[in-house]
Amino acid sequence: MDFSDTEEQRLIRTSAAELVRRLVPPERVRALFAADAPAYCPDLWRGLAEAGYLGTLVPGDGGGAGLGFVEMGCVLEALGGVLASGPYLSSSVVAVEALRLAADEEQQGQWLPAIASGEKVLCPMIDDQTGGGFAPVAYAHTADALLVASGGHLHIVDPTAVGVAIDEFPSLDPTRHFAAVAVSSAALAAAARLAGPIDAAMTARLMAVGAAATAAEMLGVASRAHELACAYAKERQQFGKPIGSFQAIKHLLADQRVALEGARSAVYAALWALDGDPAGATVAAAVAKTAMSEVALRIGAEAIQVHGGMGFTDEVDAHLYLKRAQMDAMAYGTSDHHGRLLAERLRDLAQWTRLT
Amino acid sequence: MDLADDPGQARLRRDLRAWLAEHLTGEWRAGYQAGDEGQRIALLRQWQRALHQAGFAARSWPGAYGGRDGRLIEELIIFEELARADAPPDVFRIGVRIIGPMLMQLAREDQKADFLPGMANGDLLWSQGFSEPSAGSDLASLTTRADRSNRGFRINGQKVWNTLGQHADYCLLLARTDPRAVPHKGLTAFAVKLNSPGIRINPLRQINGRRDFNEIFLDDVEVPEDSVVGEVNGGWAVAMTMLGFERRGVAVMGFACGRLFGRLLDLAGSVRLRETGAPAIDHPPLRDRLAALGVQARIAVLNNYRFAAMVPEGGVPGPEGSIQKLHSTELNKAMHDFAFEIMKGADLNESAARDLFDFWGEEYVTSIGMTIAGGTAQIQRTTIGERALGLPR
Numbered sequence: 166m167d168f169s170d171t172e173e174q175r176l177i178r179t180s181a182a183e184l185v186r187r188l189v190p191p192e193r194v195r196a197l198f199a200a201d202a203p204a205y206c207p208d209l210w211r212g213l214a215e216a217g218y219l220g221t222l223v224p225g226d227g228g229g230a231g232l233g234f235v236e237m238g239c240v241l242e243a244l245g246g247v248l249a250s251g252p253y254l255s256s257s258v259v260a261v262e263a264l265r266l267a268a269d270e271e272q273q274g275q276w277l278p279a280i281a282s283g284e285k286v287l288c289p290m291i292d293d294q295t296g297g298g299f300a301p302v303a304y305a306h307t308a309d310a311l312l313v314a315s316g317g318h319l320h321i322v323d324p325t326a327v328g329v330a331i332d333e334f335p336s337l338d339p340t341r342h343f344a345a346v347a348v349s350s351a352a353l354a355a356a357a358r359l360a361g362p363i364d365a366a367m368t369a370r371l372m373a374v375g376a377a378a379t380a381a382e383m384l385g386v387a388s389r390a391h392e393l394a395c396a397y398a399k400e401r402q403q404f405g406k407p408i409g410s411f412q413a414i415k416h417l418l419a420d421q422r423v424a425l426e427g428a429r430s431a432v433y434a435a436l437w438a439l440d441g442d443p444a445g446a447t448v449a450a451a452v453a454k455t456a457m458s459e460v461a462l463r464i465g466a467e468a469i470q471v472h473g474g475m476g477f478t479d480e481v482d483a484h485l486y487l488k489r490a491q492m493d494a495m496a497y498g499t500s501d502h503h504g505r506l507l508a509e510r511l512r513d514l515a516q517w518t519r520l521t
Numbered sequence: 522m523d524l525a526d527d528p529g530q531a532r533l534r535r536d537l538r539a540w541l542a543e544h545l546t547g548e549w550r551a552g553y554q555a556g557d558e559g560q561r562i563a564l565l566r567q568w569q570r571a572l573h574q575a576g577f578a579a580r581s582w583p584g585a586y587g588g589r590d591g592r593l594i595e596e597l598i599i600f601e602e603l604a605r606a607d608a609p610p611d612v613f614r615i616g617v618r619i620i621g622p623m624l625m626q627l628a629r630e631d632q633k634a635d636f637l638p639g640m641a642n643g644d645l646l647w648s649q650g651f652s653e654p655s656a657g658s659d660l661a662s663l664t665t666r667a668d669r670s671n672r673g674f675r676i677n678g679q680k681v682w683n684t685l686g687q688h689a690d691y692c693l694l695l696a697r698t699d700p701r702a703v704p705h706k707g708l709t710a711f712a713v714k715l716n717s718p719g720i721r722i723n724p725l726r727q728i729n730g731r732r733d734f735n736e737i738f739l740d741d742v743e744v745p746e747d748s749v750v751g752e753v754n755g756g757w758a759v760a761m762t763m764l765g766f767e768r769r770g771v772a773v774m775g776f777a778c779g780r781l782f783g784r785l786l787d788l789a790g791s792v793r794l795r796e797t798g799a800p801a802i803d804h805p806p807l808r809d810r811l812a813a814l815g816v817q818a819r820i821a822v823l824n825n826y827r828f829a830a831m832v833p834e835g836g837v838p839g840p841e842g843s844i845q846k847l848h849s850t851e852l853n854k855a856m857h858d859f860a861f862e863i864m865k866g867a868d869l870n871e872s873a874a875r876d877l878f879d880f881w882g883e884e885y886v887t888s889i890g891m892t893i894a895g896g897t898a899q900i901q902r903t904t905i906g907e908r909a910l911g912l913p914r
């Protein structure tokens with residue numbers, strides 16, 4: 166039992182944060198809102214590839230770093246903190262895991278090195294709750310291929326193929342592009358598919374990976390929103406004093422910190438479980454996703470409140486964190502979804518894994 | 522980061538579980554339940570002695586002071602296993618987790634040798650005499666006085682809410698030695714023998730019906746010069762060091778929350794609701810709320826391990842102790858509130874349910890005190906805001 170970062174984790178945490186702060190200054194985030202802007206910033210993608218982060222989870226012999234989910238979480242937390250745009254979570258995390266689970270050697274050789282180098286982007290669509298399509302899907306139209314779960318298999322679908330409809334729609338979150346994606350059965354039949362079948366346990370595993378990774382990103386989002394609120398509370402003066410000296414504000418921010426620390430414990434425990442305790446990973450990820458969603462939404466909204474009228478102007482970034490958190494809260498299972506999962510598995514929830 | 526036990530930790534857990542299975546028998550529990558207050562304290566002293574002999578008490582302390590030179594994380598594993606096993610109340614916690622660690626940092630060598638081994642092995646029960654009727658949150662305003670006398674100091678004043686003082690051997694007491702200095706600079710800490718002449722201890726009836734805490738009246742109590750702990754007029758440093766350890770000590774409540782969640786599931790499984798005639802756990806809205814509490818209970822356990830990894834061995838816990846304390850004491854309250862929520866819906870025509878109603882009612886009321894003791898929840902928020910977030914006063 167050792168809940169401290171290894172030397173390597175500490176290094177990744179600090180260097181990833183430094184890199185993304187340099188590559189994604191706030192004006193970069195906003196530059197992407199323009200109608201003719203690219204979906205995400207190519208500089209960032211190149212920078213992440215060069216630092217080796219796109220291949221954090223890709224095995225060493227597949228051109229990656231061969232590291233674990235905790236290390237990946239350090240990168241995603243940093244990305245969340247600057248509201249970075251880009252398909253990191255889908256391509257370098259969930260798609261890589263899908264390839265590890267269901268691709269044969271040749272398919273892995275074809276995709277994994279290309280994902281690690283940033284040359285190719287895969288867009289996984291695992292979570293089909295309606296049977297009719299997938300929505301919201303992030304960065305579908307810019308992907309090199311869609312990885313579509315259907316009929317017990319993962320199909321590799323060309324997004325420009327006939328029978329594929331990608332309907333971009335304006336979501337609350339201006340920092341990312343979302344679409345509703347429908348793939349016709351003819352398009353699925355025509356597409357290649359990963360060699361191995363994908364069963365319920367594998368789908369649950371991919372959902373747990375996606376949920377824990379989304380929670381890691383939200384941890385970065387919420388931490389930064391909290392920092393912005395604290396900074397403003399020190400600087401903004403009313404009644405002749407900084408507003409952070411008022412207990413109503415001070416205690417609200419203290420409660421944020423308590424909630425944030427708890428969520429951090431849950432998020433890193435879930436990331437660890439994906440490697441260290443696979444049997445407990447689904448419950449651990451559900452704990453992380455529900456706890457983190459609640460905290461990120463609350464801090465996002467309160468950060469606006471702490472900024473007062475300025476917080477309601479587009480110019481202050483606080484609202485961007487709330488909007489990112491709202492869309493993240495939908496990804497890989499809503500709080501309602503994970504809450505129900507846990508309510509069905511109360512005994513597992515009570516079973517803190519190391520106590521067996 | 523590895524949330525699995527390493528081989529040594531796993532061995533410790535196994536050994537402790539085996540030891541508990543052997544020593545914490547149904548017979549022991551029955552004897553404890555049947556005892557009056559005095560008998561219970563005597564049993565708890567024996568219990569501490571046995572735990573200590575087996576190497577499970579004060580494990581992180583140096584061997585010279587009655588410890589086992591263990592690491593902090595081993596102590597957490599022990600706390601977690603004790604919570605899991607519903608071990609008897611830890612009345613030595615004030616000495617072992619609050620006063621002892623402070624002594625190691627601030628006391629003279631002879632005091633460490635005199636006091637620490639006894640705290641660890643159950644010989645010396647300690648209490649903490651900080652609060653006074655007009656000085657609680659504003660501790661620095663306390664008015665109990667210690668004036669120079671020919672043998673040392675003469676103490677006069679009153680303490681209140683002093684936990685376990687009626688059974689304790691010693692009290693770590695804070696008194697004013699320099700009335701002219703600014704409030705927190707004129708205080709001195711004393712190790713006071715509670716059987717000293719001039720001390721009167723009056724147990725107070727609490728809202729849960731128990732009498733765990735006391736008023737202490739001090740009337741010309743003579744204490745020797747060498748009972749001063751730390752520097753004369755250096756009592757504030759003693760108090761702050763103790764409060765740092767106290768927050769971490771109370772945070773062990775995180776493990777209690779983990780255990781409490783399992784007990785809530787048992788409760789919800791055994792109690793039938795008046796309206797449905799079925800066990801509470803079959804009622805979907807209650808399951809949803811249990812899941813939400815379970816999420817936070819797991820977080821409380823995780824926080825303990827994560828925060829422990831942040832404090833260097835032998836260091837004084839910083840404001841992160843307040844974060845843990847606030848989370849776990851508020852959660853403890855919410856979980857007990859929920860337990861009583863179940864009982865309010867229970868079919869009380871069954872006498873077993875009425876017994877549970879009584880038991881959880883008392884536990885619920887008890888949980889309310891934990892956001893007051895050791896610095897109120899409001900004071901913790903202020904501490905977090907100012908010391909962890911750097912917000913202005």
Ligand SMILES: Cc1cc2nc3c(=O)[nH]c(=O)nc-3n(C[C@H](O)[C@H](O)[C@H](O)COP(=O)(O)OP(=O)(O)OC[C@H]3O[C@@H](n4cnc5c(N)ncnc54)[C@H](O)[C@@H]3O)c2cc1C
Binds near residue numbers: 651657681685895
């Ligand atoms: C179960 C239990 C065990 C205890 N054991 C011990 C013990 O062993 N030894 C010991 O010395 N003491 C002990 N105490 C006392 C405890 O430390 C005090 O009760 C506590 O510090 C609060 O002080 P007070 O009761 O005077 O409340 P007050 O300080 O009068 O506070 C009253 C209310 O006002 C709020 N308040 C006060 N100041 C502020 C502020 N600046 N900002 C915002 N809100 C504020 C408080 O949060 C509280 O809600 C114990 C208390 C309890 C309940």
